[in-house]
Amino acid sequence: MTDDESGRGLSRRGLLGLAGAGAAGLALGGAGGAAVAAGIAGAAAANGTSTVYPFHGEHQAGISTPAQDRLHFAVFDVDAGASRDDLIQLLKDWTAAARRMTAGDEVGGGAVDGSPLAPPDDTGEALGLPASGLTLTFGFGPTLFTSAEGDDRFGLADRRPPELEALPRFRGDALVPQLTGGDLCIQACADDPQVAVHAIRNLSRIAFGTASLRWSQLGFGRTSSTSTSQATPRNLFGFKDGTANVKAEEQSALAENVWVGAKQGPEWMVGGSYLVARKIRMVIESWDRTRLEEQERVIGRSKGEGAPLSGGTEFTEPDFTRKGATDAPLIDRDAHVRLAHPDVNDGIRLLRRGYNYVDGNDSLGRLDAGLFFLSYQSDPAHFVTVQRSLASDALNEYLKHVGSAVFAIPAGVAEGAWIGRELFG
Numbered sequence: 310m311t312d313d314e315s316g317r318g319l320s321r322r323g324l325l326g327l328a329g330a331g332a333a334g335l336a337l338g339g340a341g342g343a344a345v346a347a348g349i350a351g352a353a354a355a356n357g358t359s360t361v362y363p364f365h366g367e368h369q370a371g372i373s374t375p376a377q378d379r380l381h382f383a384v385f386d387v388d389a390g391a392s393r394d395d396l397i398q399l400l401k402d403w404t405a406a407a408r409r410m411t412a413g414d415e416v417g418g419g420a421v422d423g424s425p426l427a428p429p430d431d432t433g434e435a436l437g438l439p440a441s442g443l444t445l446t447f448g449f450g451p452t453l454f455t456s457a458e459g460d461d462r463f464g465l466a467d468r469r470p471p472e473l474e475a476l477p478r479f480r481g482d483a484l485v486p487q488l489t490g491g492d493l494c495i496q497a498c499a500d501d502p503q504v505a506v507h508a509i510r511n512l513s514r515i516a517f518g519t520a521s522l523r524w525s526q527l528g529f530g531r532t533s534s535t536s537t538s539q540a541t542p543r544n545l546f547g548f549k550d551g552t553a554n555v556k557a558e559e560q561s562a563l564a565e566n567v568w569v570g571a572k573q574g575p576e577w578m579v580g581g582s583y584l585v586a587r588k589i590r591m592v593i594e595s596w597d598r599t600r601l602e603e604q605e606r607v608i609g610r611s612k613g614e615g616a617p618l619s620g621g622t623e624f625t626e627p628d629f630t631r632k633g634a635t636d637a638p639l640i641d642r643d644a645h646v647r648l649a650h651p652d653v654n655d656g657i658r659l660l661r662r663g664y665n666y667v668d669g670n671d672s673l674g675r676l677d678a679g680l681f682f683l684s685y686q687s688d689p690a691h692f693v694t695v696q697r698s699l700a701s702d703a704l705n706e707y708l709k710h711v712g713s714a715v716f717a718i719p720a721g722v723a724e725g726a727w728i729g730r731e732l733f734g
């Protein structure tokens with residue numbers, strides 16, 4: 310029962326209603342409740358965005374949705390001994406919780422200040438905060454279908470799409486096992502970091518006894534625009550990132566490059582996509598001592614405007630044939646944008662949705678920072694093609710890939726259904 314139904318207790322929606330009406334401070338559940346409500350409702354009014362993205366739909370939200378500012382990405386392993394029924398129950402529970410949280414409601418049906426004899430249904434730190442554009446995107450890793458030990462724990466082995474297999478090793482990979490692979494993933498994106506963290510915290514709590522966190526990543530500052538309505542943000546090398554990205558407005562490009570079509574199958578993946586996550590450490594200190602002209606040569610674009618070095622403005626198509634006074638191409642042969650461009654990658658376009666991260670510093674006093682690269686594509690082989698093309702990328706001198714994972718992202722959830730229902734047939 311929600312508190313709206315019970316008439317007592319605190320809920321996110323109840324507090325927001327009060328904040329919206331300018332009535333903060335009205336009694337919600339006795340004097341204590343009123344005091345809390347006054348403080349929280351004031352904070353809600355001053356902070357965050359009330360954007361709500363629908364949880365249900367043809368595709369999961371969080372892919373072509375305009376990229377929000379904050380990320381909490383989490384990867385889980387299903388616990389030893391958990392059964393197929395346990396896994397199905399978890400997916401049902403996650404669906405119910407995700408539906409509520411993305412609408413700006415507290416996670417459970419019960420009140421936060423309910424029975425003093427039980428832990429509250431919701432951990433409470435998002436009380437009074439609006440939905441903040443929260444999207445929750447769920448995925449299945451290759452080891453969910455066949456475990457690392459090779460057993461068919463959940464009777465899913467013959468349901469694994471052939472495209473879904475562990476990524477090959479790439480030149481220069483320095484992968485850390487603790488940041489690699491995993492059975493299940495949840496990408497939480499929101500315009501308020503507390504809302505994204507609250508979502509992952511509560512979904513981890515719901516998983517207790519069935520699945521455990523394997524690794525996770527916080528991201529601040531999107532490094533991609535996924536809609537023409539957004540300004541292009543910058544990555545930690547200070548360059549505009551996302552200029553040539555696939556955008557939500559390009560329906561045919563999405564159909565061609567991002568969504569799994571009926572012809573491709575399997576049926577349970579139609580309308581879904583594949584997600585590649587790469588944690589890429591950036592050697593910030595070396596980059597910051599590099600001459601501007603070298604930085605621009607490495608990327609192939611100008612730092613201020615983000616224009617291709619062949620000329621024009623940010624959205625001018627690069628001309629890779631154009632030469633300068635020395636007869637060398639204006640966009641270097643090893644420039645990142647040349648090697649990542651569809652012209653040299655069988656026309657492949659990825660939908661990039663990455664985030665800047667800083668995880669403090671390392672023991673040598675260097676920033677432990679980089680790009681948490683996320684890309685959606687209709688086949689992980691597309692990522693593999695581009696990443697292999699980047700083997701001679703001039704950027705590699707300043708990068709180390711330390712984490713890696715791939716997931717099948719099923720289609721959107723219909724009203725009344727649950728994530729992955731079609732997978733379990």
Ligand code: HEM
Pocket residue numbers: 544546548549550551552553554587589591608610645646649650651658659679680682692695696699708
């Ligand atoms: C820390 C690592 C990386 C940095 C700093 C970086 C930076 C950039 C920048 C500044 C651009 C130009 C602006 C734009 O069109 O977005 C760009 C473009 C691009 N990047 Fe990266 N990138 C990184 C890693 C990757 C990886 C791992 C891939 C895929 C395997 C990739 C794929 C692309 C693609 C497809 C483009 C668009 C190329 C075009 O069509 O013009 N990037 N990147």
